[in-house]
Amino acid sequence: MDALAFDQPDLGQRLAALSDEQIDDAPFGIIGFDETTAVRRYNRFEAQAAGLSPVSVLGQPFFTSVAPCMNNFMVAQRFEDALADGSGLDDTIPYVLTLRMRPTKVKLRLLALPGTALRYVLVQRQS
Incomplete structure (x- = not known):
């Protein structure tokens, strides 16, 4: 299996096909x-x-218990909008994580494919 890359075009499809052990890599x-x-x-x-x-x-509920700092128009609302109109979502945005840590710059990739059971937030930390 090829290594996963944060910005690869087919990542939504790849994630749906991988086991939990494979995404751990x-x-x-x-x-x-x-x-x-x-x-x-x-x-x-x-x-x-x-x-x-x-x-x-x-x-746990992602936007209220795990990552309430993402419960806003930039992240959560994009998923809600895509789900409501049945469209796909594949956006990459700069973001700053603030919950339980000092502010940390990251890139978030928001993925939702119509007809799939799971939606994804991918987090790439800046070096």
Whole structure:
């Protein structure tokens, strides 16, 4: 299997086909959540970078319990809009994480493919 890249064009399709063990090998954070925003996938990179264990994150509402700093028009609203109109979402935005940490510059990739069970927030930390 080829390594995952944050900016690869077919990443949404690739993530849907990979096991949890395979996404653990990614060199960036991967959080997958369902239509109720409950976190269903949380990779090792993100767990270590955010300091949150998978046990404390899986099953929790992403935008209210895990990452309330993303519960805004820039992130959460884009997913809501895509879900409401049945469209896809693939946007990359600069962002600053602020919850439980000093402000940290990142790039977020927001992925949602119509007809798939999970939507994804990918987090690439700046070096």
